[in-house]
Amino acid sequence: MTSILQEAETRFIDSLRARYEADGFTFTAHPDRGDLPDFLGGYRPDALARKSGQNIVIEVKGRSGLADPRLQEIRRLFDGRPDWRLHVAVMGTDPLASVAIAGVEPAAIRAAVKEADALLAQGHRRAAFILAWSFLEAALRARGRAEVGRALSPGSVIQSLAMNGLIEADRERRLRDLIDLRNRIVHGDVEADPTTDEVELVLRTIDLVLEAEET
Known part of the structure; x- marks a missing residue:
């Protein structure tokens, strides 16, 4: 079991490396003490x-962690270190499992967003809200800023x-x-109900992301 967990963490860190390096970062897994600032003391991320101007210390945790x-x-x-921040990267409960997600063209996402807009107009806020979140992930993938084939959490x-x-x-x-x-x-919380403004926030964010694709 320990070897499986170690393999899972290694794969997870490799996926983080790909994402950060795609965004122009220099990525170091298990950095040596000399790579770290003095204020971290004995902590090894x-x-x-x-x-330039961005320094991110990454701590990998399972959900229980x-x-x-x-x-x-x-x-x-x-605290008081504006040029440094901590990213707690959370592995899934089964980090070796994957869901195959294909990339989608912006035109297809815009057509799908119209479905959510129609649901919202009919008063089906919860259905529109959940669809909007899925289409937001699709828009990120259409921008080429998410790895095709890997499902993402809303926070990610x-x-x-x-x-x-x-x-x-x-x-x-x-x-x-x-x-x-x-x-x-x-x-399954049947009492949870987004407002129209909350649904619109997610839907209009999709529009912004897709518009950025064309600029």
């Missing part, structure tokens, strides 16, 4: 990604959009605030 109290201690190391989609300058900080924050609502609906 799983990876380091750097480019998010409860690790040491994470709060690690986060505090970055938003992070990739922000890292690539496709959305501004305020929109990133507002979308992140909706992740919990999206997850509640997907996992």
Whole structure:
């Protein structure tokens, strides 16, 4: 089991490397102490990604590892360090499994968005909301900023959009605030119900991403 987990982490870190290097970062897995800033002390992250003005320390965790109290201690190391930030990269419960996702042309995504717009106009906000999130991931993939064949979590989609300058900080924050609502609906919370404005936020973000593809 240990070897399987190690293999899973290695593959996961390799997928992170591909993503960061595609975005112009220099990526170092399991960096040596000499590669790290002094303020990290004895903390050794799983990876380091750097480019001009951006330094990202990467800690890989399984979902159960998010409860690790040491994470709060690690986060505090970055207080007052605007040029450095911590990225806690979460592996799935079965990180060796994959879902084959094909790339889609922008025209096909625009046609699909019209379905969500129609659902919203008919008052089916929850259905429109979930479709909008799936089409947002498709739009990111159409921009060539997501690995074809690999499914992404909503948080990863938003992070990739922000890292690539496709959305501004305020929109990133507002979308992140909706992740919990999206997850509640997907996992069967029948009381969860997005507002029209919340659905529109996701749908219009798709428009922005696709427009950026053409500029």
